[in-house]
Amino acid sequence: xxxxxxxxxxxxxxxxxxxxxxxxxxxxxxxxxxxxxxxxxxxxxxxxxxxxxxxxxxxxxxxxxxxxxxxxxxxxxxxxxxxxxxxxxxxxxxxxxxxxxxxxxxxxxxxxxxxxxxxxxxxxxxxxxxxxxxxxxxxxxxxxxxxxxxxxxxxxxxxxxxxxxxxxxxxxxxxxxxxxxxxxxxxxx
Amino acid sequence: xxxxxxxxxxxxxxxxxxxxxxxxxxxxxxxxxxxxxxxxxxxxxxxxxxxxxxxxxxxxxxxxxxxxxxxxxxxxxxxxxxxxxxxxxxxxxxxxxxxxxxxxxxxxxxxxxxxxxxxxxxxxxxxxxxxxxxxxxxxxxxxxxxxxxxxxxxxxxxxxxxxxxxxxxxxxxxxxxxxxxxxxxxxxx
Numbered sequence: 001x002x003x004x005x006x007x008x009x010x011x012x013x014x015x016x017x018x019x020x021x022x023x024x025x026x027x028x029x030x031x032x033x034x035x036x037x038x039x040x041x042x043x044x045x046x047x048x049x050x051x052x053x054x055x056x057x058x059x060x061x062x063x064x065x066x067x068x069x070x071x072x073x074x075x076x077x078x079x080x081x082x083x084x085x086x087x088x089x090x091x092x093x094x095x096x097x098x099x100x101x102x103x104x105x106x107x108x109x110x111x112x113x114x115x116x117x118x119x120x121x122x123x124x125x126x127x128x129x130x131x132x133x134x135x136x137x138x139x140x141x142x143x144x145x146x147x148x149x150x151x152x153x154x155x156x157x158x159x160x161x162x163x164x165x166x167x168x169x170x171x172x173x174x175x176x177x178x179x180x181x182x183x184x185x186x187x188x189x
Numbered sequence: 190x191x192x193x194x195x196x197x198x199x200x201x202x203x204x205x206x207x208x209x210x211x212x213x214x215x216x217x218x219x220x221x222x223x224x225x226x227x228x229x230x231x232x233x234x235x236x237x238x239x240x241x242x243x244x245x246x247x248x249x250x251x252x253x254x255x256x257x258x259x260x261x262x263x264x265x266x267x268x269x270x271x272x273x274x275x276x277x278x279x280x281x282x283x284x285x286x287x288x289x290x291x292x293x294x295x296x297x298x299x300x301x302x303x304x305x306x307x308x309x310x311x312x313x314x315x316x317x318x319x320x321x322x323x324x325x326x327x328x329x330x331x332x333x334x335x336x337x338x339x340x341x342x343x344x345x346x347x348x349x350x351x352x353x354x355x356x357x358x359x360x361x362x363x364x365x366x367x368x369x370x371x372x373x374x375x376x377x378x
Contacts, residue, residue, distance in 0.1 A: 162373035177365035184351035
């Protein structure tokens with residue numbers, strides 16, 4: 001069987017109804033009843049709905065990326081990530097990315113642009129993360145941490161990123177996605 | 190201020206207590222009380238706990254990756270992703286990756302290995318995804334879809350992946366992370 005006959009796009013499902021099943025600080029859980037176009041069967045999915053996030057990939061003039069280390073309660077471990085946070089309703093992603101960069105790392109940048117949107121887990125959550133690339137970034141400010149934030153800033157040469165991915169030191173989906181997106185843009189454009 | 194003086198790793202927080210705050214099919218929500226080592230303040234985080242996932246990055250002999258398209262209820266849209274699913278308790282990630290690959294795409298592979306683990310969202314969820322690379326993959330079986338699955342298989346040349354990332358056609362965090370990890374391993378080792 002060739003793959004050719006499956007290259008048509010699968011049809012959308014019909015959304016029949018939804019109800020809120022849980023209300024939490026950063027997300028809600030909704031039960032959604034949907035009907036399969038394949039056989040008409042009705043299924044219920046539990047979906048985590050959250051605001052979108054924003055992540056800043058800041059590059060210094062000497063070709064280093066700006067990363068943050070912080071203790072993460074869910075994983076009970078210190079994690080290495082890109083600076084980021086929640087995109088407020090109606091907020092411009094580039095401004096939000098620059099804000100999170102400044103607050104969490106003290107770095108600012110004159111040139112920043114929206115590189116794309118990453119979907120985190122289409123299987124059972126809505127969360128999307130906007131990626132903002134900030135070039136010619138420099139440390140000009142002190143940190144301005146929210147309550148409960150305790151970060152360490154690390155600048156890492158872009159030429160070291162592959163080694164840190166292979167060692168497992170850098171294994172966060174959004175950070176890996178951001179570096180993949182940066183590299184793709186530099187290759188293509 | 191140099192970044193040097195912040196390169197020490199931030200200390201772990203103390204976990205004081207936890208309680209289940211929500212129980213759903215694929216995840217639970219827990220409230221965790223933790224104490225900051227920075228100032229002793231006590232905070233409560235709501236954490237989504239789920240089983241780990243597994244994703245298969247299968248490469249054909251002619252250098253194409255095996256992707257799946259399917260309608261995703263949370264995003265209300267057809268998404269392009271790598272085949273994957275939930276890692277059952279105690280299950281070997283490589284076997285699970287090969288199973289998801291076979292069921293969702295009909296592809297099998299004789300050579301498969303565990304490439305690494307990706308953390309999805311350390312901010313408020315535990316979810317981690319095991320990445321399994323399957324080489325010399327070939328279409329040998331029919332699909333074996335779970336109820337509610339309706340996928341289309343697409344094989345895409347690895348040389349096309351960057352273009353699809355730039356166009357936004359491929360924007361899933363785990364898929365981007367998998368391609369970043371594959372490329373890093375091929376560069377380094």
